[in-house]
Amino acid sequence: MKIKTSITKLSPIALIATLLISCESKPPEANVASNASPTPAATVNNKGEASRSGKFVSVSNPTSGQATLSTKGDKNILELDENFKTDGGPDLRIVFHKAPDLSSIAAPPSFGIDAADYIVIEKLKSTSGKQVYEIPKETKLTSFKSVAVWCAKMNKTYGFAILP
Known part of the structure; x- marks a missing residue:
C-alpha cells in the first residue's frame, strides 16, 4: 500500500495532474482490434423501406467499401x-452467403465456401467504384447474412460485408 501513503502527501492539484497524466487518452475506437468485423447497420427510411448495410472485410485479397441492400419500389437492390x-x-x-462472418468459414489456405451456403x-x-445489382425476386433475403466478392474459378473469397 505504498501508493496510498504517497497519494496522501500530494496536494489536490498534484493529485489531479497525476491522475490525468496516467490515464490513456486514446479514443474508444482505438481499443477495437483492427481486423474485427465492422458493425453492420439496419435502417428504415421515411417511406418505411428497410435497408441493411455493412463494410467489406478482406479475406484472401484486399477488399474495402460498403455494401447496402435496400428496397426501391418493388425491387431489391444491392x-x-x-x-x-x-x-x-x-x-x-x-x-x-448464409453466414454473417466469412473470415473463419472462408479461411486459409483455400478461402473457399460451400455451394449449399451461398x-x-x-x-x-x-473491381472499383459504385455499382448497383438488382436482386432476383425469388431470392429469400432473410436467409442470407452477408454479401461477398468471390472468385468462382478458384472458389476463393476475396472479401465480405455483414448484412444485419
Whole structure:
C-alpha cells in the first residue's frame, strides 16, 4: 500500500495532474482490434423501406467499401458504394452467403465456401467504384447474412460485408 501513503502527501492539484497524466487518452475506437468485423447497420427510411448495410472485410485479397441492400419500389437492390475496391480475378462474382462472418468459414489456405451456403447474384461489374445489382425476386433475403466478392474459378473469397 505504498501508493496510498504517497497519494496522501500530494496536494489536490498534484493529485489531479497525476491522475490525468496516467490515464490513456486514446479514443474508444482505438481499443477495437483492427481486423474485427465492422458493425453492420439496419435502417428504415421515411417511406418505411428497410435497408441493411455493412463494410467489406478482406479475406484472401484486399477488399474495402460498403455494401447496402435496400428496397426501391418493388425491387431489391444491392449497391456497392463509390469507395468499393477489390483485386482483379479470373471470374469474380457477387454472392449472398448464409453466414454473417466469412473470415473463419472462408479461411486459409483455400478461402473457399460451400455451394449449399451461398447464391450467386451476378458477375462483379467492376473491381472499383459504385455499382448497383438488382436482386432476383425469388431470392429469400432473410436467409442470407452477408454479401461477398468471390472468385468462382478458384472458389476463393476475396472479401465480405455483414448484412444485419
